[in-house]
Amino acid sequence: AQGGIATQEGIPKEIRLLGVRDHTGPVAYAGIGGARGGELAISEINRSGYLGKGVKLTIEEVDTAGSIETASAEMAQATADRTVHAIMGPTQGQQAATVAPMVERAQVPTIFTQAGSDGVVINDYTYRATAPMESYYHLATDYLAEKRLRDVSVLYNATFPTFAEIGDGPLPKQAAARGLNIVSSTPVQMTTQDFTTPVRSIAGKDPDAVVMLLTEPQSVTALTQLRQAGYDGQVIATSVQGGGNLKEAGRHGKGVIYPTDFSPALTSRKARDFVAAFEKRFGQLPDVYAAEGYDGMWWLARAIKASGSASRDGIKRGLQEVAKDGFEGAMGELTFAGGDMRVPGVLVRWNGTREELVSGGAS
Amino acid sequence: MTDWYFSHIVLVQSTLTTLLLALSVQVPLRAGVFSFAGVGCYGIGGYLAAIGMVHYGLSTASAILLAAAAGGIAAYALGLLIQRLTGLYLAMATVAFTLIIAVVVVNGGDLTGSAAGLFGALGTLDTGHLLAVVAVVVVALTFTEIGPLGRRVEAVREDPELASAMGIDVARYRRATFAVSGVLGGLSGSMTVLLRSTVTPDDINFHLVVLALTIIIVGGSRSWIGAFVGTVIFVWMPEVLAFVGEWEDVVYGVLVAAAAVYLPGGVTGAAMDGYRRYRRKRREAQSSPDAPPPQPAAAAAGGDR
Amino acid sequence: MAQHILNAVALGSVYLVFALGMALAWSTIGILNFAHGATFMFSAFTAHVVTQQVALPMPAVVLVAVAAGALIATLTQVLAFGPIMRRVADHRAAELRILIGGIGVAAIPLAIAERETASAPFGFRGSTYQAQVFEVFGLRMTTTVLVIVLAGIGIGVGVWRWLARSRQGLALRAIGVDAETASLMGVDRSTLALGTMATSGALAGLAGALLTFQLGAIAPESGDQLLIKAFAIVVLGGLGSMGGVIVGAFVLAGAETLVLAMNQGTWVDAVSFGLIFLVLLLRPQGLFGRQEVRRT
Amino acid sequence: MAASTAATTGDERRAEPEATVLRADDVAVHFGGVKAVDGVSITLTAGRIFGVLGPNGSGKSTLLAALTRLVPLTRGRLEFQGKPYDTVRPHTIAARGVARTFQTVRILPGRTVFDNVALGAESAGRPGSIGRAGKAERGRVRQRVRTAIERTGLSGKERHRPDELSYGYQRRVEIARAIASEPTLLLLDEPTAGMNRQERDDITGLLDDLRGEGLTQLLIEHDVQMMVEACDHLFAMNFGELIADGEPESVVRHPAVQEAYLGTQGRAHA
Amino acid sequence: MLEVADLHVSYGPVHAVRGVSLAAEPERITLVLGANGAGKSTSLRAICGLQPASGGSVRLDGAELLGKRPHRIVRDGVSLVPEGRRIFAPLTVAENLRIGGYTADRSRVGALVDGVYDRFPILAQRRDMPAGLLSGGEQQMLAFGRALMAQPHVMLLDEPSMGLAPGMVDTVLAGVRAIADSGIGVLMVEQNVDAGLAVADTVSIVARGEVVRSGQAAELRQDASVVHALLGEAALAEEGAP
């Protein structure tokens, strides 16, 4: 590769990006979703001549295959490649936290999606296009308070960083602030497969609602077994259950409500356009990962435009500048806390076949 | 070259740290001790180094020393505790030890960063330091593979009772392998963490056990060279297989299974067999061509008295 | 309390069916099959794919999974373990290679399933079966649990007795000790080994179907978690003892249920592995394992 | 066999003639209900060959295992060169100079004959030394290995792996390994099983030479003629107990031995 | 009847058996003698299919056995007592015997086991003990008894008297004689020359992988010195020791 390209100021004809994320392995869906959202955004950006006539964004994807090792190895290669202007970073929190110091050393601006743990957005080169779940999870407690569902049981995966963070901290606090009464809090671990026992004791308490912070297969099982244990109250879940992950729970999944940063049920024009374009291109509804990838890519494009330079430094400056004012994306009015995105969030209900809007989502 | 080096620096470094991890399982295995305590000590070392650096501001060198020492002590103590166990029972007990460590760090509160782990433990290691450590380890291990000590270690593995009838203190050898594997695990864990700056409970899992074992069996379980060859193969495989894209894991599986079937002594074993056959061929070619079929002693045995 | 015991029995039965298949091949012909978890998962996945096409009743779904499991295990034996066993004279040399061969084989179905599902959970939503909930003596359970408990205990005891009593069972154990000499007794070791592996795979398939019915859905990675548990169960019970597997499965399930019932969910693994550790300290050959036979 | 090379070895360890080398007092080894050895007392004096005779299952090998501490004693006391050793671990007594062979061949399958014998040579009285041996010491070890290999008729097979050898030769590796350690006391459990008369005589010739060098030996064999010729003193066992003890000829003629050992026909076999 | 003709076996470059011809006829015991490493065990292993032969033929009643797998050969009626006993150590004595009767008629197994116990009472005492704990000689009895369980047409014995006390040697060899007399062909390797000659009908002497002499046992009994000479025992013979 010819050296120095990505450090030249100004906007060249080709702006080369690299997507470094999981395309295989247990959380491949997040990487694949993000890549597809980004791909859609790039095609829109290029087609519309948003960055100037004939200016093309191109992206190449490499697979981190679910491993921190591979992620940092790929990232080392990506950052050493002087033709790369920016990187769309890993989706797994730990991969992201590991590569964060690397991108600073190499001074390559990197936008993560997902990557919901601490230690990711830690310097001038790390940005994240996913709002932390706890920043909009109050939608759930608001809803419970509004519906007077006072007594709440919490069932959460306490060894999964994102859920551990919510389950141990914000959730009890938000609940207390809204006069909710947490009657039981049941931590389980990543390897828990069968929920008969915890679900049994929850059903025994018969709370008004159950807040369930679990991974996809866990949530299907827990829901099924919760219903079989005779519990028929409201279940509140998370965006992890979005994107049709509750389908396998069949009738037991019906009526589950969860806050999410994006839903195809959103009604803003931006959201509807995104959903339509995505469906046309990929033949299916976009999930949260796709929306984040899409908005993240637009953040980048706006950044280049704002600073008038696609150099690594220019992009970095642009990202900060765009973050100051925020912009409207598929996920709604986007604001930023430093390099970290914030969304209005939306509360949806799974009706057995798709998501329905419950509240929020106004833009 | 330097370009290549900088873009592959992570792979180069993780080859060295992974080699230490593989050795931490290979060393006991060579003495017939089927122990994965080294992987547990990888976790202990990694966490101690990160805790030392993040919470107590230790220097890189002292964090690594602390980790190695703690790994050695922990494994030695474990070895004392379970010295009556053998074979797969011992393997199970050490796997249990390793997985319990993972649970303990998940429940470790702020000290261990709980489920999310610790980040920001960036040490000042470079490839030169790693090379130095690995070189010292490899030289030391070489002495346990050759000559009298090598034979004794082999006797302890193949037939402990015979070994003790030959005056070898089998229990002492076993305890020693525990300590060594703990030190190696601690070194590997701490250096890995200080290079990458993060450590999570996820890092200590059964897959790491499987990886270490796969490396030494595919590479060759009898000497550090086998561990090295295996490490190179498995660290670099994702890079090399990148072109098959999403079928990488399938190809990986096929290659591993094929190695198990076709390479009895691992890659190094196959290479040595090949070399031996080549030498024999040459020897035969050199000995007079018109002599009756080679009489490699055995056939002549019946009457050589 | 009684409810907790029932839950533990149900969980133990799932572990049992899964672990039995693994123990069968392991403690007879000496094959510690690390692809057992992948076989389990992929049979359930196959049944999932089939139910998406045709709405099958529960027995048919189970049958599909059992057949898939048997097929996968047979292939594994023919392509990997058989060739390894043919190439070595003594069993100890083969042990580690079989382990690694299994690890390699396991990667293949896992990769395929992860790709096809994008790692989303899958189940038998297409099946006509709906679990019925009923109560006896105030204990709540589902028809699925009933089936699992009956299958687990029935098959467990059956396999145990068969191995101890039958001629083939004896021949299998002989192969595990010394395959060459076993063949001198007229034992057709490759055919018996193939049959054993097929049976073991069928049990993995059965466990796959039953567990998926029980949990509603599993993920491609679910097999790995069970694998390590089954390994622990067999060792806990004592290698070579089918009775030990039965006890081991319920002991482990009991311990896990207890920890969960005490609402210490994040300590489950520590407690169950700690228990195994303790048992091994007190009984180095597992609960029912035999002391190694070695003479001077 | 190359008896001529023998004279140079073993002299450092030669014990005082007639000094007591090993004393076992009321030794018993029970396995559950099986009383494999039940109250055996023997004394081995320096520089002589002692033999143990007895029907199959009479406890000979178990006695050997007890003397080398490989099985726990149910009761009894053991003394080697005046020092009690019934509680030490097996490697200690081996390191003090007690070498043995096993009834079932036990050799390292992955190592050459040379290496297997070297294992014995290196064990000689240097407990736990971690192979820091100097050049001179290494040379001496190699010499010991060569001598042992020559004396057991294994010359030419140094580079073979044990599993490439016929059974009779595997037995020789066992013997070579034991004598390479230049022990003070050598215990042999059916060293000539699987050999024909000529081959046996070669081995007994070797044992005789070793006796000449002052080595005390305890030999288990079933070949009565060979035992009478080779041994200075015989012990006869049955059901774990000593039934006779003394001059070989008289022991063999002892009625209890005739009865127990030589079968119902009572006809001597040789 | 078993006919071995011009058998060749190699271990890699080692040509261990070079054209051995032997026969085992019903009611007759063929004794195979030879020094250590002469190729006796290798020949027996090749006949049973445990070691691939590189040439020659092994016919049982005219049908070729070479190339068949061991368990097939056993089912055809050839059974081997292997060198070094090879009992199944963790299995009990009774189980070892039952597995020996794997190919036998199911209903007869019980009676056959009892027959072995009658011959070797110590095995009956030890029936529920893991066979690996038996003494060396007891294991040898078990290996012999186990082979009897298969009710073979032809029996191959690799040093059946090894490790046996003299009285037991007589018992076993008398047993071999009785087996032969019941119509079974026996091919027996023995190091105990005198005891072997006492029961054998025919003798073949193997050296360096070849048969160097064969003849009737009766003749060779008269002329033991020839045998000893061929086994490399010339020195002994001259001294007239036996």
Ligand SMILES: Nc1ncnc2c1ncn2[C@@H]1O[C@H](COP(=O)(O)OP(=O)(O)OP(=O)(O)O)[C@@H](O)[C@H]1O
């Ligand atoms: N670990 C054990 N457990 C139970 N019984 C045992 C054990 N070891 C040996 N025995 C029994 O003790 C008896 C003595 O065995 P030992 O091996 O000492 O006999 P031996 O005299 O050497 O016989 P042989 O001449 O056949 O080798 C045998 O009957 C054997 O079955």
Ligand SMILES: Nc1ncnc2c1ncn2[C@@H]1O[C@H](COP(=O)(O)OP(=O)(O)OP(=O)(O)O)[C@@H](O)[C@H]1O
């Ligand atoms: N696996 C093997 N690899 C290489 N050579 C071997 C192997 N097995 C045996 N041999 C050689 O083949 C020759 C014949 O061995 P075999 O075991 O048949 O001898 P034998 O006549 O039975 O001797 P013994 O009386 O000692 O049992 C020997 O020289 C031996 O070294």
Ligand SMILES: CC(C)C[C@H](N)C(=O)O
């Ligand atoms: C892909 C997602 C499961 C990643 C997860 N939210 C994390 O932060 O690690």
Ligand SMILES: [Mg+2]
């Ligand atoms: Mg004995």
Ligand SMILES: [Mg+2]
């Ligand atoms: Mg032989």
